[in-house]
Amino acid sequence: MNLLKRPRTGERTNRTALVRAAQAGDERAFRALVGEVQERLWQVARRLCGDDDRAADLVQESLIRAFRALPRLREPERFMPWLLRILNHLATDMLGGRQADSLEELAESGFEPLADASRSPEALAEAAGLGEVIDRALGRLPMAYRQPLVLRHVLDLSHDDMAQILDLPVGTVKTRLFRGRELLREQLLKEGIRP
């Protein structure tokens, strides 16, 4: 299930108008814009950070930077990818150094499996624990693999959009997505889940 869908044409036109107004200095338009996109930003930030406080900081800081840089945005219709790009760059700065940066480091890190192992994802979801398990497993992945996973499976973005947001060639995005899924599967196994 995809949590979020792309805006329909009418919504996009309305958003573009808001972006143009905000670029002209209308602060209320910018806040309306924030109201429209904040849910999506939150979903991405929360999955990338794994906790509420850091995710809120990340969203807030991204929005402030966006407000400052808004007059320089050349394509108002590409506001959302532009904003996600700011958020992802910031996430790399904020979190990149704190996580395992290489696959070797990831392999060495290891962590204790949960006591009650080998439960199915559905069973864990019933216990409302799947979100936490996913946060922990994602948190173990290097940022380079976490970002494509989140953009793809939380926002349902295309490879092309992801490539633009992450400043990477499409081929690299696909490769990282491929490796990211494998790594996540391994981490879930370590967490005691048999996907």
Place this chain on the structure above:
Amino acid sequence: MTCDDLRRAVHEQPEHSVLPEAAAREHLDACALCRAWSSSIRSTIRALETAQIPAMPLDFSRSLAPALVRARRERLARRWRWAAAVLVLIASTAGGWQIGRLLMVRESAPPADGQSTAQTMQIVPGQTPARVVPASLGR
């Protein structure tokens, strides 16, 4: 189709629900390892997509207001600083030009009576000083 080919095909699938090729399906039917792997990858993706994300703790469009005011003030201050810098530059350039003009006059040939050009120039407020043409240029 090899096991590697199948893995690539599964990852290229947009929704991971139906495999694209008959060859892939055939390989899956024959290879128990790949079957287990494919099912495991699909469950992983499903888990990632369905795992609940906690609700937003605050409305950013409201909490952002003070930060936006601060950012706007900073932007205004920055503009004023630029404007001031440009004005200073213009003023200094104009002043420099005037000084340069005076120096040029000083360095040109002195009048016959031995008085300096500066002394001979009568600057009346509101009136442009008369141009002193060096004697060497004729006229």
